[in-house]
Amino acid sequence: MALNLWRFASPQVIYPIAGRMAPMFMAAALVLGLVGLYIGFFVAPTDFQQGESYRIIFIHVPAAWMSMVIYLAMAFWCAVGMIMNTRLSFMMALALAPTGALMTFIALWTGALWGKPTWGAWWVWDARLTSELILLFLYIGFMSLHAAIDDVRRADRAAGLLALVGVVNVPIIYFSVQWWNTLHQGASVSLTRAPSMATTMLTGMLIMALAAWMYSIAASLMRLRVIILEREADADWVREQIAPAWRGART
Amino acid sequence: MEAVLDTARENRTGLAGVFVSVVQRDLLLAVRRRADVLTSFFFFIIVVSLFPLGVGPEPNTLREIAPGVVWVAALLASMLALHRLLAGDYADGTLEQLVLSAQPLTLLVLGKILAHWLVTGIPLVLIAPLLGLQFGLPGDALAVMTLGLLLGTPVLSMLGAIGAALTLGVRGAGGLVALLVLPLYIPVLIFGAGAVSAAMSGQSVEGHMSLLAAFLLFSVVVAPWATAAAIRIAME
Amino acid sequence: MNWGSAAEFFAMGGYGLFVWGSYAVSAAVIVAELALLVRRRRTCLRRISRRVTSEKSAS
Numbered sequence: 001m002a003l004n005l006w007r008f009a010s011p012q013v014i015y016p017i018a019g020r021m022a023p024m025f026m027a028a029a030l031v032l033g034l035v036g037l038y039i040g041f042f043v044a045p046t047d048f049q050q051g052e053s054y055r056i057i058f059i060h061v062p063a064a065w066m067s068m069v070i071y072l073a074m075a076f077w078c079a080v081g082m083i084m085n086t087r088l089s090f091m092m093a094l095a096l097a098p099t100g101a102l103m104t105f106i107a108l109w110t111g112a113l114w115g116k117p118t119w120g121a122w123w124v125w126d127a128r129l130t131s132e133l134i135l136l137f138l139y140i141g142f143m144s145l146h147a148a149i150d151d152v153r154r155a156d157r158a159a160g161l162l163a164l165v166g167v168v169n170v171p172i173i174y175f176s177v178q179w180w181n182t183l184h185q186g187a188s189v190s191l192t193r194a195p196s197m198a199t200t201m202l203t204g205m206l207i208m209a210l211a212a213w214m215y216s217i218a219a220s221l222m223r224l225r226v227i228i229l230e231r232e233a234d235a236d237w238v239r240e241q242i243a244p245a246w247r248g249a250r251t
Numbered sequence: 252m253e254a255v256l257d258t259a260r261e262n263r264t265g266l267a268g269v270f271v272s273v274v275q276r277d278l279l280l281a282v283r284r285r286a287d288v289l290t291s292f293f294f295f296i297i298v299v300s301l302f303p304l305g306v307g308p309e310p311n312t313l314r315e316i317a318p319g320v321v322w323v324a325a326l327l328a329s330m331l332a333l334h335r336l337l338a339g340d341y342a343d344g345t346l347e348q349l350v351l352s353a354q355p356l357t358l359l360v361l362g363k364i365l366a367h368w369l370v371t372g373i374p375l376v377l378i379a380p381l382l383g384l385q386f387g388l389p390g391d392a393l394a395v396m397t398l399g400l401l402l403g404t405p406v407l408s409m410l411g412a413i414g415a416a417l418t419l420g421v422r423g424a425g426g427l428v429a430l431l432v433l434p435l436y437i438p439v440l441i442f443g444a445g446a447v448s449a450a451m452s453g454q455s456v457e458g459h460m461s462l463l464a465a466f467l468l469f470s471v472v473v474a475p476w477a478t479a480a481a482i483r484i485a486m487e
Numbered sequence: 488m489n490w491g492s493a494a495e496f497f498a499m500g501g502y503g504l505f506v507w508g509s510y511a512v513s514a515a516v517i518v519a520e521l522a523l524l525v526r527r528r529r530t531c532l533r534r535i536s537r538r539v540t541s542e543k544s545a546s
Contacts (some may be wrong), residue, residue: 051502055509
């Protein structure tokens with residue numbers, strides 16, 4: 001059993017598997033996204049307080065959730081890589097990072113556009129948005145550190161350590177920012193939806209969250225394949241099977 | 252340099268002795284390279300003094316922004332001083348010796364961080380009350396600020412050490428360390444500055460101080476170990 | 488259905504700019520991510536094939 005599992009630590013084995021899985025996840029993301037958006041725009045009613053502007057939550061909240069989930073997944077794979085010394089784990093973490101950063105950006109952008117009509121300002125220093133901003137810094141730090149170190153193995157492990165230090169700090173940072181926010185209550189407001197959300201709104205949001213999750217997996221798997229190719233460029237299987245097949249398909 | 256370390260090693264044995272030797276050596280080096288040390292100190296003073304020039308001399312405004320300004324300046328000054336912690340030893344091979352030695356690297360790192368804080372952190376703590384006076388902070392707020400910095404600056408040194416170790420020998424390490432470490436500093440900043448603001452509005456600072464103390468305890472336990480791990484990664 | 492006409496749909500009760508601004512940028516960002524990924528893959532494979540070809544012809 002253990003012998004069997006180690007197969008999946010090989011880039012060569014995972015490459016075709018990821019290649020088959022990515023399109024499936026992307027298709028799921030598309031379907032779920034269309035269903036979710038349909039519910040969000042055509043089924044969910046107008047909000048009593050915020051009018052139509054609340055419909056931004058159907059992309060804002062899923063993106064925010066994904067940004068956090070991806071960071072956790074990234075840190076998880078870094079931990080696996082550090083403990084098991086498998087380079088594929090680090091490749092997976094590296095594949096997740098840009099997608100996570102993008103989700104964070106979307107959460108911030110949509111958060112600002114939601115905040116403007118709702119609270120009158122393009123940026124409100126509420127706990128969640130501020131924490132998202134800090135999370136973006138953590139993602140950028142991870143990617144920058146990896147890019148700055150020439151030796152790939154050292155880069156993997158240094159960035160891995162950084163991710164683990166970051167993941168430990170995220171709850172501390174979130175708690176601190178939340179406290180800071182409640183203190184300065186006058187100037188800031190929370191973008192949290194009131195707990196009594198119409199069922200249709202909740203359903204739409206959850207389906208969109210699922211769609212975002214499927215998309216993230218698909219994008220990460222696609223990126224993982226490219227990273228595998230880049231790192232294993234000198235391997236026989238790449239040179240003798242993948243590259244010629246790709247060239248053959250193009251001519 | 253080697254002679255100092257050797258003599259210290261001869262005179263002392265055991266983990267405590269090694270720890271003291273490391274601290275001693277780093278302090279001695281800092282004394283010899285005084286300019287290095289004073290730079291971040293004056294940077295702190297200049298940055299703090301810049302804010303009234305940018306914001307205007309209105310006393311109420313200055314009093315309100317003072318906690319944030321002093322704490323952020325302390326953050327930045329700590330960042331500036333970080334390269335001294337490991338870069339020199341990395342360049343001349345001493346760090347390699349420390350890694351290869353039979354002594355636990357975590358302990359050696361803790362010693363280096365302590366020496367670093369004594370030389371770069373303590374001066375900030377001492378001069379901060381004077382700078383606070385510039386901003387018109389009342390007495391009890393000054394006390395809270397000083398105590399807060401006393402608890403907070405070691406944490407800055409320790410978190411910074413992790414960043415310095417991760418970026419050993421990397422091009423553009425200075426800016427990169429700031430990018431990596433400043434987000435981690437944020438809780439210390441929030442509660443350190445928050446304590447001073449609370450003192451000014453007559454509220455209790457117990458919670459803030461307890462949290463700062465908790466951060467300090469947490470970093471002392473985790474940071475040297477993470478720094479040692481990062482050094483090993485860099486030296487492979 | 489919530490909307491009386493297409494015009495109503497695009498207006499979003501006056502919040503059109505914010506709602507569509509959000510979705511448009513999000514969509515653009517996602518498309519950009521995928522496009523960059525495809526380009527990265529292409530560049531990588533091109534480089535590898537070129538190297539394989541040149542090494543083959545050299546030997």
